[in-house]
Amino acid sequence: MADLYPTVSQSNPLSPPQGTYQPSKGASDSAGASTRMCVFLLGGESFAMDLRHVAEVFEVESVTAVPGMPRVLVGVTNLRGTIVSLVDLRETLEVSLASSVLPFxxxxxxxxxLCGVLVDDVPEIRTVSRNDLLPALQSGPYERRPGVSLVLRLGSRLCGVLDVTQVFAQIEGGSGGTEVEAGR
Incomplete structure (x- = not known):
């Protein structure tokens, strides 16, 4: 299923711009190093993703269904001439399916x-200390959630941090995560 995703290229409008922040080598080795996270809401819960893996956040205007794709892939959308696959991770992450529309x-x-993860809202981009990134617990709200590899402590609340490699493996139905059922 390698054709599920557009590729990043110089002509792709979603390519990172020249001069995009790239952490210096060794920055992650220092105890107090920081990283930037995209915090988003999904099914009433907070999740985060390393900003280095985020190409863009946009409001979804239309979704075109694609027959025969895995259930997690709800369709595609045209983002300034680039076709982007859209996934709904609510079932995979075991969060509420109350809302039928995910606007972002x-x-x-x-x-x-590249792949678009449908979400309820993106309230903030935050710089966090690597000390606030904790291993996903064996029990608690993020146990056994495929694709959640870390827990981010944001003051008094916690959010699951998505491991982008695991999420792509789940979407593709590979060995990196839970198999995705075909259909929809």
Whole structure:
């Protein structure tokens, strides 16, 4: 299913602009190093993604269904001439399905692959200390949630941090996560 995603190229409007922040080597080794996170809401819960894996956040205007795709892939949308696959991770992440419409998408990037994760809202981009990133607990709100590899402490609340590699593996039905059922 490698054709599910557009590729990042110089002609792709979603390519990172020249001069995009790239952390210096060794920055992650220092105890107090910081990283930037995109915090988003999904099914009433907070999640986050490393900003280095976020190409863009946009309001979804239309979704075109694609028959025969895995259930998590709800369709595609045209984002300034680039076709972007859209995924709904609520079932995978075991969050509330109360809302039928997810108005925003966070376009995540891994290597040359792009995919839009449908979300309820993106309230903030935040710089956090790496000390606030904790291993996902074996029990608690983020246990056994495929694709959640860390927990981010934001003051008095916690949010699950998505591992983009695991999320792409789940979407593709690969060995990196839970198999995705075909259909929809």
């Amino acid at each position: 998408a966070v376009v995540m990037r891994e290597g040359a692959k």
